Amino acid sequence: MNRSAGVTAPAGFRAAGLAAGIKPTGTPDMTLLVNDGPSTVAAGVFTRNKVKAAPVLWSQQVLTEQSLRAVVLNSGGANACTGPEGFQDTHATAERVAERLGIGAIEVAVCSTGLIGERLPMPKVLSGVDSLATMLDSGSEADLAAATAVMTTDSVPKQVAKTTSTWTIGGFAKGAGMCAPNMATMLAVVTTDAALSKADADAALRKAVDQTFNRFDVDGGTSTNDTVLLLCSGMHEADAGEFTAALTEVCADLVAQLQADAEGVTKHISITVRGAATEAEALATARTVADDNLCKTAFFASDPNWGRIAMAVGNAPTEFDQQRLDITLNGVTVCRAGGRGEDREKADLSGTDIVVEIDLHAGDAEGTILTTDLSHAYVEENSAYSS
Amino acid sequence: MNRSAGVTAPAGFRAAGLAAGIKPTGTPDMTLLVNDGPSTVAAGVFTRNKVKAAPVLWSQQVLTEQSLRAVVLNSGGANACTGPEGFQDTHATAERVAERLGIGAIEVAVCSTGLIGERLPMPKVLSGVDSLATMLDSGSEADLAAATAVMTTDSVPKQVAKTTSTWTIGGFAKGAGMCAPNMATMLAVVTTDAALSKADADAALRKAVDQTFNRFDVDGGTSTNDTVLLLCSGMHEADAGEFTAALTEVCADLVAQLQADAEGVTKHISITVRGAATEAEALATARTVADDNLCKTAFFASDPNWGRIAMAVGNAPTEFDQQRLDITLNGVTVCRAGGRGEDREKADLSGTDIVVEIDLHAGDAEGTILTTDLSHAYVEENSAYSS
Incomplete structure (x- = not known):
């Protein structure tokens, strides 16, 4: 196992990515991330767009408990403007993840990105979940696979890791901003092995996002799917103030990567x-x-x-x-x-x-x-x- | 004299346009329009941008009297963000027009369009006024000269005229909208020989602009110089409601011409x-x-x-x-x-x-x-x- 520089850098996380066949190009399009604990504290920040994708509506509901065991993500389709059927598709995806991992669906967040207004090919999504559940691992290869399978018009995967004397933060992001990039959707998942209360995790994420993602703007449009998630495995004690500062740095690093890879960017x-x-x-x-x-x-x-x-x-x-x-x-x-x-x-x-x-x-x-x-x-x- | 299809179509107006040398290209860049009365009722609508060009600040002041004898316009320079000196330049231009026409400077509106942040070449502007005052005429040639000399990135002059059984409305416009087109500035001047009270003229213009110019949007930016003026020579009795409807039609016609000639437009x-x-x-x-x-x-x-x-x-x-x-x-x-x-x-x-x-x-x-x-x-x- 190589030294991890992404989402499994903190202790307690495993990830996988693969090509489930959602994208006609055959490139990677599904990611699964699991928090093995002991803590499952989590926080989420979602799009302010009044048209919200099915996975956003689902994940917002899930996050009211502020606890997450897993996140499943797909590119190749936003599952936005797909009505009650689209919501059922998201629900079924979370259920399948829960089944394979032996957890509850209410502990599974879902993120999607891609064209708005089309249903996802569910047989492919569900068999993708089955495969992903057998591939979970930690280390740089798993990180890269996880960060790659969420890409749409991104030209490079975007990862980050930061270690203090006791705890670590890792993460990935895709897209060109909070700001309706091409195939829409800015998604970011940040993990940590710091032990945080629900209130501290939530406050830290809101503050960090406000200072970073919310101050990056490619073209003024907020997508239907934008989501930033924080998952804490709770391995190491952490000071909330110090953690918030480190989280803000990590998010700023991801934003710099998004800016550098924004659509058509020359400046x-x-x-x-x-x-x-x-x-x-x-x-x-x-x-x-x-x-x-x-x-x-x-x-x-x-x-x-x-x-x-x-x-x-x-x-x-x-x-x-x-x-x-x-x-x-x-x-x-x-x-x-x-x-x-x-x-x-x-x-x-x-x-x-x-x-x-x-x-x-x-x-x-x-x-x-x-x-x-x-x-x-x-x-x-x-x-x-x-x- | 050919049948006029523009700003001198209504009885009581004369106009002229020429190349005063403000534009380095030597193309026409100054227009003068005079209302010979008997009425001098006028109304104006100006940019809502908090950064207002000197000619906008001057013309807003002049319009508090709701009476105009003349309008002098230049392209080749917006005279915006030019400080107190820029305001003095506008004032001096109005004074020179007043002197040449034997009227008061307070009866002269000024409009400018072009690059923001540069002073106008005043010797050229003032000798332009002197020449324009000797060239004033009515008819299609004068109309075209007046509509041409205000153009910036416009590819065609934009004119309109509409005649009822008794009175007539005419006008010209330049630019690509209320909406920060290239060299900024949407300018339009509408004339009529209808006899209107100040209150009716003002209400008619505000209503027409709200229904037309304010509903056209190229790129969301309102320029520092946007101005629409209405001048009434008062030759013929008119019903205010009928006039407002006709004015709205005339403004909509100008907006359609602006849309068709907007920068880079293909749709x-x-x-x-x-x-x-x-x-x-x-x-x-x-x-x-x-x-x-x-x-x-x-x-x-x-x-x-x-x-x-x-x-x-x-x-x-x-x-x-x-x-x-x-x-x-x-x-x-x-x-x-x-x-x-x-x-x-x-x-x-x-x-x-x-x-x-x-x-x-x-x-x-x-x-x-x-x-x-x-x-x-x-x-x-x-x-x-x-x-």
């Missing part, structure tokens, strides 16, 4: 808004810039076109005095006091990283959103085929 | 939301779909990908039951009761026009937003050069 853009009245207003303003297609195409063009940023800021749901607005691009303050600052030509945006700093001078709060540019490749990926 | 898309609790929620839902890049790239691809539309609807700020959602594409109900309806292949989106109908079954209100697709040409136009 990694960080938008910080300072001097806002509240953090919520700072984030809303940064998000308005991140979602603006004229800003996104200017970033793609390495064009220090701060007028488009000023336009977007003026459309954000926040109050400020346009005569005090400052905009800094890669360290050059091109807009000062609402007007022209240093020569825009001095701001070199030709590299991969673009740092946008906006000061509203309307308060003391700040916030940062990570985003990507709008490139020809994005249009190509999202128009070349139905996804 | 003309109409998104109607029915069964909403309120008209505001219907429009907000339609706008969320119109602004969603995954929906826009699917439209570009002629792809009946209703799952992306369901995803966008679920992100709109409106309440509904996902189990009742219907989505119809060009007459084919591909999503029924939140799940799969007729085969998506039956919906033929290969033509230019795409009609999206969404029923939330949550009330009796409805609303329609017109939009365009997200194509390679859009990315090309907005990334190929600073604008």
